[in-house]
Amino acid sequence: MYKFSKKSQTQLETCHKDIQLICSEAIKIIDIKVTEGARSQKRQIELFKKGRSKLDGVTKFSKHQVTKEKLLSSAIDILPCPVDWGDKKRFFFVAGIMKGITLRLLEEGRITHALRWGGDWNSNNNFEDQTFNDLPHFELIEYNEPMIIKKNKDMQKDKKKKPSLGILGLIGTAITAPIPHAILVKVFVKILKILAKSSKNKIDDKIVAGIEKVL
Numbered sequence: 001m002y003k004f005s006k007k008s009q010t011q012l013e014t015c016h017k018d019i020q021l022i023c024s025e026a027i028k029i030i031d032i033k034v035t036e037g038a039r040s041q042k043r044q045i046e047l048f049k050k051g052r053s054k055l056d057g058v059t060k061f062s063k064h065q066v067t068k069e070k071l072l073s074s075a076i077d078i079l080p081c082p083v084d085w086g087d088k089k090r091f092f093f094v095a096g097i098m099k100g101i102t103l104r105l106l107e108e109g110r111i112t113h114a115l116r117w118g119g120d121w122n123s124n125n126n127f128e129d130q131t132f133n134d135l136p137h138f139e140l141i142e143y144n145e146p147m148i149i150k151k152n153k154d155m156q157k158d159k160k161k162k163p164s165l166g167i168l169g170l171i172g173t174a175i176t177a178p179i180p181h182a183i184l185v186k187v188f189v190k191i192l193k194i195l196a197k198s199s200k201n202k203i204d205d206k207i208v209a210g211i212e213k214v215l
Ligand SMILES: [Zn+2]
Pocket: 064, 075, 076, 077, 134, 136, 137, 138
């Protein structure tokens, strides 16, 4: 398992908790470094002037920008390690991992935002319709498809509602399951013994012993 450097960790901690969680899962899979989390307005204006960002920081804010009201960054810049800007494939690989983790965490209800990647701004999985590539960049967006979370909650509810199999169900499962005969017999006898012990069922030890012999 890989580990974030101190520098990366410091930057990561300037980001929204959803980003922190996604990245802490990603580092288990791939070696990455965080180059930037939170950004001041001053730095955003500088980047805009250098042409490294499309957002001027005044009329159009970057998701990296933090203010007194917004203390954490909603964006993060990540590089695959070792860093090789010429090797674009690895950026796509990182993005795939980040997207996959985001989907899983959403399904688990552990985060509340979706993730947009600077290599696919409209998130249509088509990388040819980009006007501006920012491959290290990921940002949080509103999650407008609560279906997955809802589905997950419903499934949990369904689990609770599901009636217990009951003794007959257990016997049926034992018969139909691909279990060796000897184990099946043991399970059967155990069930019968439990039934025998129960005051509600009039099966005594002698009957159990008889069935055990037959089996
Ligand atoms: Zn960025």
